[in-house]
Amino acid sequence: MNDHQPFDANVDIPDETLQAWSRLPAESWAALDAIIVASDAERGHHPAGETFLIVSGIHGIMREMADGRQSVCALAFPGDYLDMRRVEHEQEGSLVTLAPGRLLEIDAERLDALIVQDSDIADLLLTLTREAFARSQDHCADLATKTPLELLASALLELRRQHIEREQDQFTLAIRRGDLAQYLGIKPETVSRGFRQLRTEGFLDAGGNGQISILNMPGLRMLASGGRPRRSTRS
Amino acid sequence: MNDHQPFDANVDIPDETLQAWSRLPAESWAALDAIIVASDAERGHHPAGETFLIVSGIHGIMREMADGRQSVCALAFPGDYLDMRRVEHEQEGSLVTLAPGRLLEIDAERLDALIVQDSDIADLLLTLTREAFARSQDHCADLATKTPLELLASALLELRRQHIEREQDQFTLAIRRGDLAQYLGIKPETVSRGFRQLRTEGFLDAGGNGQISILNMPGLRMLASGGRPRRSTRS
DNA sequence: CGGAACATTGATTGTGGTCAACTGCTGTGG
DNA sequence: CCACAGCAGTTGACCACAATCAATGTTCCG
Numbered sequence: 001m002n003d004h005q006p007f008d009a010n011v012d013i014p015d016e017t018l019q020a021w022s023r024l025p026a027e028s029w030a031a032l033d034a035i036i037v038a039s040d041a042e043r044g045h046h047p048a049g050e051t052f053l054i055v056s057g058i059h060g061i062m063r064e065m066a067d068g069r070q071s072v073c074a075l076a077f078p079g080d081y082l083d084m085r086r087v088e089h090e091q092e093g094s095l096v097t098l099a100p101g102r103l104l105e106i107d108a109e110r111l112d113a114l115i116v117q118d119s120d121i122a123d124l125l126l127t128l129t130r131e132a133f134a135r136s137q138d139h140c141a142d143l144a145t146k147t148p149l150e151l152l153a154s155a156l157l158e159l160r161r162q163h164i165e166r167e168q169d170q171f172t173l174a175i176r177r178g179d180l181a182q183y184l185g186i187k188p189e190t191v192s193r194g195f196r197q198l199r200t201e202g203f204l205d206a207g208g209n210g211q212i213s214i215l216n217m218p219g220l221r222m223l224a225s226g227g228r229p230r231r232s233t234r235s
Numbered sequence: 236m237n238d239h240q241p242f243d244a245n246v247d248i249p250d251e252t253l254q255a256w257s258r259l260p261a262e263s264w265a266a267l268d269a270i271i272v273a274s275d276a277e278r279g280h281h282p283a284g285e286t287f288l289i290v291s292g293i294h295g296i297m298r299e300m301a302d303g304r305q306s307v308c309a310l311a312f313p314g315d316y317l318d319m320r321r322v323e324h325e326q327e328g329s330l331v332t333l334a335p336g337r338l339l340e341i342d343a344e345r346l347d348a349l350i351v352q353d354s355d356i357a358d359l360l361l362t363l364t365r366e367a368f369a370r371s372q373d374h375c376a377d378l379a380t381k382t383p384l385e386l387l388a389s390a391l392l393e394l395r396r397q398h399i400e401r402e403q404d405q406f407t408l409a410i411r412r413g414d415l416a417q418y419l420g421i422k423p424e425t426v427s428r429g430f431r432q433l434r435t436e437g438f439l440d441a442g443g444n445g446q447i448s449i450l451n452m453p454g455l456r457m458l459a460s461g462g463r464p465r466r467s468t469r470s
Numbered sequence: 471c472g473g474a475a476c477a478t479t480g481a482t483t484g485t486g487g488t489c490a491a492c493t494g495c496t497g498t499g500g
Numbered sequence: 501c502c503a504c505a506g507c508a509g510t511t512g513a514c515c516a517c518a519a520t521c522a523a524t525g526t527t528c529c530g
Contacts, residue, residue, distance in 0.1 A: 020322075063376040065461035073375040086369050087255075087362070093372055115358060122357040123350060127322070129364045134321050136371040137328055140308040141298040143378035144420030148518070177477065185379030187519060192478050208527090226300035230487070230517080383486070412509065425486060427510055465485080465519070 018079035020124060028120050035107040035114070041097040043176075049105040052082045057101010058162070058175055060183065061093045072098070072183040074136055077162045081128045083108070099174035143185050146226070151184040152194040153224035156204075156212065169214035253314035255359060263355050270342040270349070276332040278411075284340040287317045292336010293397070293410055295418065296328045307333070307418040309371055312397045316363040318343070334409035378420050381461070386419040387429040388459035391439075391447065404449035 024032075041047055041057065060072035061082070073093065076082055078101075084093060085108060097103075115122045142154055160171055181188045198204050203220050205213040214220055219227075259267075276282055276292065287294075295307035296317070308328065311317055313336075319328060320343060332338075350357045377389055395406055412430075416423045433439050438455050440448040449455055454462075 061372055063372070065376075065380060067461040067464055069380045069461060069464065071376045071379040073372040073379065083365055085365075087366055091373055091376070093369070112358075115361065116354045119351045119354065119357065122354065122361065123347075126350065126357065126361050126364060129361060129368060130318055130320075131322055133364060133368040133371060134328070136368060136375060137296055137298070137308040138326055140371060140375050140378060141300075141306045141326070143375060144306040144308065144417070145300060145304045182379070188477075189479085189520085190518060193518090196478080226302040226304060229302055229304065422487060423509075424488085424511085428486090431510085 020128065021079060024124060025120055028118050031114055031118060032106070032121070035110040037105045037107075038102060039105065040100070040102050042100050043097055045097040047095050047097070047103060047105060049108070050084045051106040051108040051111055052076075052084075052095060053104040053106060054078050054080045054082070055102040055104060057097060057103070058099035058159075059101065059103065060096050060098050060179065062096045062182075063091055063093050070182060071185065072096070072179060074132070074139065075158070075183060076132075079128075080132060081125055082132075083129070098176070098179045147228060147230055148184070148186045148190050149194050149197060149228055150223060150226065151186065152180075152191065152198065153203075153220050153227075155180060155184060156214070156220065157224055160212075160214075169217055171212055173210040173212050255363065256314060259359060260355055263353050266349055266353060267341070267356070270345040272340045272342075273337060274340065275335070275337050277335050278332055280332040282330050282332070282338060282340065284343070285319045286341040286343040286346055287311075287319075287330060288339040288341060289313050289315045289317070290337040290339060292332060292338070293334035293394075294336065294338065295331050295333050295414065297331045297417075298326055298328050305417060306420065307331070307414060309367070309374065310393070310418060314363075315367060316360055317367075318364075333411070333414045382463060382465055383419070383421045383425050384429050384432060384463055385458060385461065386421065387415075387426065387433065388438075388455050388462075390415060390419060391449070391455065392459055395449075404452055406447055408445040408447050 036053070038055070039047065041059070054076050056078050059076040061074040061076065061084075062070055063073050064070040075098075076095070082095065084095060086092075115125065142151060146154065156173075159173060159175060175183075177191045178188045181191045184191070195206060198220075199206060203214070203216050203223070205215055207213070271288070273290070274282065276294070289311050291313050294311040296309040296311065296319075297305055298308050299305040310333075311330070317330065319330060321327075350360065377386060381389065391408075394408060394410060410418075412426045413423045416426045419426070430441060433455075434441060438449070438451050438458070440450055442448070
C-alpha cells in the first residue's frame with residue numbers, strides 16, 4: 001500500500017532533516033512514491049528490506065558479536081535515509097525499532113535506477129548519508145572519550161531533538177534504559193545510576209512513564225561537552 | 236598543480252575502494268581532474284579545504300572536546316572520499332594525517348555542481364559515503380562492546396588491509412601507538428600492554444620500527460570478533 | 471491477581487585509568 | 501665524538517570506577 005503523503009502536512013516537522021525532503025520537487029516525489037511501501041513498526045520489530053526512510057519513532061542499527069554481545073551502533077530519526085547494503089558485508093547490521101513509529105521501505109534496486117536519473121534525489125541522498133556519517137563520527141568520539149554521565153547527558157540532548165516541542169525542556173524519553181545502555185556502550189545499571197545522579201544534582205526531574213523535565217539546560221550541555229572528566233581524587 | 240594521474244598505474248591498488256574509482260568513465264575523470272589539487276602530507280598535517288580524496292597514507296578525522304580530550308573518530312584509507320562539511324556544524328571534525336601520504340583536495344562547490352551533472356560521479360560518491368558510514372558503525376559497535384585486547388586485534392586487522400602485500404602476515408604498523416589509542420578510546424599505556432599480551436600469547440611478533448608479523452591469524456580474527464569478553468573469574 | 475519484563479538499588483570485584491619512573495631513539499649543538 | 505634534551509614508548513604500582521552479581525521495586529500485560 002503506497003502512501004501518497006509520506007510526510008503528512010498535519011504533522012509538525014520535527015527536524016531539519018525532514019525539511020530537506022520537503023525541498024524535493026513534486027516530480028521527484030512522484031517517482032519515489034511509486035517505489036515506496038509504508039508500514040508501522042512496534043518495538044522490537046526488524047523491518048524487512050534494505051533501504052528505508054524514517055517517518056517517525058526511534059529506530060536503531062544493531063550489530064551482534066559472535067558471543068552474543070550486541071550494541072545499537074547508530075540511531076535513526078525521522079527524515080533519515082538508511083541503506084543497509086554493504087559492498088563488503090562482513091558485519092551485517094540490522095534495523096530495529098526502539099520506539100514505535102512509521103517507516104517507508106524503498107525498493108532498493110529501483111531507487112538505484114532513480115538515483116542515476118534524478119539528480120535532485122541523488123544530491124539529497126548524498127547529503128543525508130553524509131550527515132548520518134558525521135553523526136556516527138560524533139558518536140564514535142563520544143564513546144571513545146566520554147564518561148557514562150557525560151554520555152547520558154549527550155544522549156538526552158540528542159533524543160530531545162526529535163521531539164516537536166523542542167523549545168521546551170520537557171519531553172518523554174521514548175527509548176528504554178536497556179536500549180540506551182546498548183547505544184552508549186554501558187550497562188543498564190549504570191544508566192539507572194546516571195539518571196539518579198542527574199536527578200540528585202538538579203539537572204533534571206523524571207516523572208513516571210519516561211517523562212523528563214530538564215531543569216538546568218546550560219549545565220546539562222556543559223556536562224555533555226566534557227564537564228566531568230575522569231580523574232583521580234588526589235586533593 | 237593538477238595531477239593528471241591521481242591513481243598512478245604503477246602503484247598497486249591496495250583496496251577494493253580504489254577499484255571503485257577505476258570504474259569511473261574517462262570523461263568523468265577529466266571533469267574531476269579540473270577541480271583537483273594534489274598534495275603530500277606529513278604526519279600531523281591538517282590539510283586545508285573541505286573535500287578530499289585519499290590516495291595513500293593513513294589519515295584520521297579528529298574531534299576535540301572543550302576540556303582538551305581528543306579522539307580519532309574515523310580512519311580514512313586510500314580510495315576514501317571525505318566531505319567534512321556539515322549542515323549543522325556543532326562539532327567540527329578536522330582531517331589529520333597520521334601516516335605520511337598523498338591526498339587530493341577537491342573544490343567543494345565545483346564538486347557539488349559536478350554531482351548534479353554527472354550521475355556516475357554522484358553514484359560513486361554516494362556508495363563511498365555509505366561504505367564509510369557503515370565502517371563508522373562498525374567502529375561504534377567495537378567501541379561500545381569490545382575489550383581493549385579485542386579492540387587492538389580489530390585495529391590490527393583493519394590496518395593490515397591497507398597494505399599491498401595483504402596476503403602476507405607481515406606489515407609495518409605505520410600509525411603511532413598514541414594515535415591508535417585515540418582511535419580505540421583507550422590510553423597509550425593500555426595499547427602497550429595489549430601488544431605485550433598479544434606477543435606473549437603468540438598471536439604476533441613485533442620487530443623494531445613498527446614491523447608486525449602475525450603468527451596466528453585465525454586466533455587473532457577470533458579474538459577480534461569477541462574472543463575475550465569481560466567476565467568475572469567465578470570458577 | 472499473578473507473572474513477566476523492565477528498572478532500580480546495594481555490595482563486591484576486576485580492570486583500565488592515572489601517575490611516575492625508566493628505556494630507547496633521534497636530532498642538535500658544542 | 502659525546503652530552504644533552506626531547507619525545508615516543510614501555511613498565512610498574514596503585515586506585516577509582518564501571519561491570520558484575522544479587523535482590524528488590526515497579527510497571528505492564530493477560
